[in-house]
Amino acid sequence: MQHTHKFAAVIIVAILISYQNLIFYVSFDFQMIIAIIFAPFVIYFTNKNKKPLRFGVFALVFLVLYPFLKIQSLYFFGFTFFILFLIEANYGKLNNLPIFLLLLLSPLASYVFNVFGFPIRLQLTEMATNMLSTVYQDISFSGNIIYLGKNVYKVAPECMGLNLLTTGLIITLYIISNCEKKSKKTASFFQTSIILFISLLLIVLSNLIRIIGIVILNAAPETLAHEVIGILSLVLYVVVPIYYIVKIFSRHFYKMDITKIPDNQTNKPIFNFIRKYRISTILGIIIIIQLSVFNYFRAEFRNNNFDKSVDNIKLQNFDKEIIQGNIIQFRNKNALIYIKPSAQFYGADHTPMICWKGSGYNFSAEQIISIAGQEVYCSVLKKEASSKLHTAWWYDNGNHQTISQIEWRWNMLLGENPYRLINVTCNTREDLLLQVQILLQTKISSHTSLK
Numbered sequence: 001m002q003h004t005h006k007f008a009a010v011i012i013v014a015i016l017i018s019y020q021n022l023i024f025y026v027s028f029d030f031q032m033i034i035a036i037i038f039a040p041f042v043i044y045f046t047n048k049n050k051k052p053l054r055f056g057v058f059a060l061v062f063l064v065l066y067p068f069l070k071i072q073s074l075y076f077f078g079f080t081f082f083i084l085f086l087i088e089a090n091y092g093k094l095n096n097l098p099i100f101l102l103l104l105l106s107p108l109a110s111y112v113f114n115v116f117g118f119p120i121r122l123q124l125t126e127m128a129t130n131m132l133s134t135v136y137q138d139i140s141f142s143g144n145i146i147y148l149g150k151n152v153y154k155v156a157p158e159c160m161g162l163n164l165l166t167t168g169l170i171i172t173l174y175i176i177s178n179c180e181k182k183s184k185k186t187a188s189f190f191q192t193s194i195i196l197f198i199s200l201l202l203i204v205l206s207n208l209i210r211i212i213g214i215v216i217l218n219a220a221p222e223t224l225a226h227e228v229i230g231i232l233s234l235v236l237y238v239v240v241p242i243y244y245i246v247k248i249f250s251r252h253f254y255k256m257d258i259t260k261i262p263d264n265q266t267n268k269p270i271f272n273f274i275r276k277y278r279i280s281t282i283l284g285i286i287i288i289i290q291l292s293v294f295n296y297f298r299a300e301f302r303n304n305n306f307d308k309s310v311d312n313i314k315l316q317n318f319d320k321e322i323i324q325g326n327i328i329q330f331r332n333k334n335a336l337i338y339i340k341p342s343a344q345f346y347g348a349d350h351t352p353m354i355c356w357k358g359s360g361y362n363f364s365a366e367q368i369i370s371i372a373g374q375e376v377y378c379s380v381l382k383k384e385a386s387s388k389l390h391t392a393w394w395y396d397n398g399n400h401q402t403i404s405q406i407e408w409r410w411n412m413l414l415g416e417n418p419y420r421l422i423n424v425t426c427n428t429r430e431d432l433l434l435q436v437q438i439l440l441q442t443k444i445s446s447h448t449s450l451k
Contacts, residue, residue: 007090010284011083017292018079024072031166035105038170042101042177046186048092056085056283063290067301071347073108075294075301080106082287089280095180096189097173100196104166104173107348113165114353115405118377120204122368125155128211139215143367143378146215153215154364165203168238172199175239175246183250191249199242206237313339335435336425342397342418345409352393352423356381361389371433372440374401378432381425390432394440395419401440 063078065071080102088094103109121144129141132148139148146153176195180186187195210233219225294301314320315337318330327350330337340350353363365380374394381389394401395408397417402408408419422439426432 007086010086014079014082014086014288014291017288018075018295021075021295021298022079030163031105031110034163034167034170035101038174039101042097042170042173044095044177044181045092046095050093051089051280052093053085053280053283055081055088056280056287059085059287060283060290063287063294066294069344069346070301072302073106075291076106077102078287079291082284082291085280085284085287089284095177095186096192097177099189100173100192101170104169109166111348111351111354114357115351117165118353118366119368121155122366124204124208124211128155128208128215132212132215143365145365146211148215151215151218153211154221155211156221156364164207164234165200168203168234169196169199171239172196172242172246175243179246179250185250187249195242195246195249198245199238202238202241203234206233209233209237334426334431337435337439338421338423340421340423342412342420345412349395349421351421352377352379352391356391360384368403372437374440375403376436376440377403387427389425389427390429391423391425392432392436393421393423396422 059078059081062074062081066074066078084094084098084102125141125144125146129139129146132139132146136148139146141147144155146155172195176187176192210229213219213229213233214226217225217229219229313328315330318332318335318337321329321331323329326341328339330339338350343349356363361381361383363379364382367378368375369378369392370376371392376392376394378390378392381391394403397408397411397419399417400411400419402419412419424432424435424439426435
């Protein structure tokens with residue numbers, strides 16, 4: 001009992017000294033709930049006599065990198081791996097699946113799913129329309145909306161959103177864990193990654209089939225038929241195939257779980273050294289100090305340096321303001337323009353898909369449009385008790401403009417000028433198209449006064 005009290009006390013201390021840093025990107029939402037529900041079925045102890053240092057080393061590495069790279073996910077991983085380290089140090093070795101569970105709950109996963117879910121939805125809409133056009137003559141699409149006669153079908157963010165992806169991938173982890181327990185074999189990190197990647201592809205495929213089914217059966221949103229089609233698509237095209245894929249992997253590729261063999265490794269000199277000098281205790285103290293210092297001086301480790309190269313930009317008839325220390329805002333009665341500072345090629349940018357949602361807006365009528373020969377993302381923003389807004393965005397480094405996350409990151413890796421995110425929002429679509437055309441044709445650079 002005393003042992004448990006000490007463990008709980010250290011956990012509480014870790015939470016208290018990290019709370020102010022973690023609260024920015026940890027929330028009790030659907031992803032957290034589904035993870036809590038499945039965690040007891042995904043995580044299990046493989047050897048209670050073995051107490052490895054691996055998660056402590058992971059935590060130490062992430063926290064060492066954090067002040068240099070200034071990526072907030074590194075602090076999250078440092079904290080969560082420290083918790084896993086404490087569990088293993090007190091109760092024994094865990095399986096490998098907690099690593100993947102934490103990855104799915106991390107800010108990194110939220111960013112990737114939100115950003116790349118947008119173009120995937122547009123691509124799924126086009127593919128579904130092309131497939132259905134072999135049967136229906138009066139079918140067309142625009143962005144994420146399919147038109148069939150007088151009926152309109154929207155491929156909403158929920159179709160490739162974070163909740164669906166997280167649910168599908170966590171169910172996959174449950175199937176892997178269940179198979180490991182039954183077969184007494186374990187999947188390697190690489191094998192688990194392959195299975196999760198296959199699961200991700202199946203989720204995309206199931207959504208394509210789901211969209212086609214909804215159109216054929218004319219299943220409107222918020223109806224029983226609509227929900228049933230979604231559940232059946234997930235079960236038939238993700239859960240069932242993954243179940244058999246995992247069984248095949250287990251039969252032919254998994255290795256015997258050697259942790260089930262009685263542990264005699266504690267007789268080795270290296271383990272005696274660890275026990276004697278309490279390496280785990282020293283490691284834990286170092287991590288506690290890191291978490292505390294980085295939390296107390298958290299403002300110093302945020303990637304919010306002012307973008308001096310765009311300080312001289314002026315827009316005629318616009319009021320200019322610097323907000324949050326690093327974002328330039330231009331505003332008049334017709335438009336709101338944000339110039340958001342560049343991120344490193346490996347970092348997260350201020351994508352509108354996250355920022356506008358954080359302000360309570362929902363995206364609809366998403367599409368890629370071409371203005372002045374350049375593609376831009378375009379969407380309608382809606383908020384309760386508010387009129388709708390029209391927004392567009394792209395990436396610009398003064399010489400080149402793109403909407404591709406991969407392209408601008410690759411170009412920066414090769415040494416090109418930093419790309420800034422340009423986000424234009426207007427009350428009407430006409431004002432939006434006009435303002436975007438002006439900015440695209442001018443090309444924002446470091447010493448430009450836009451007329």
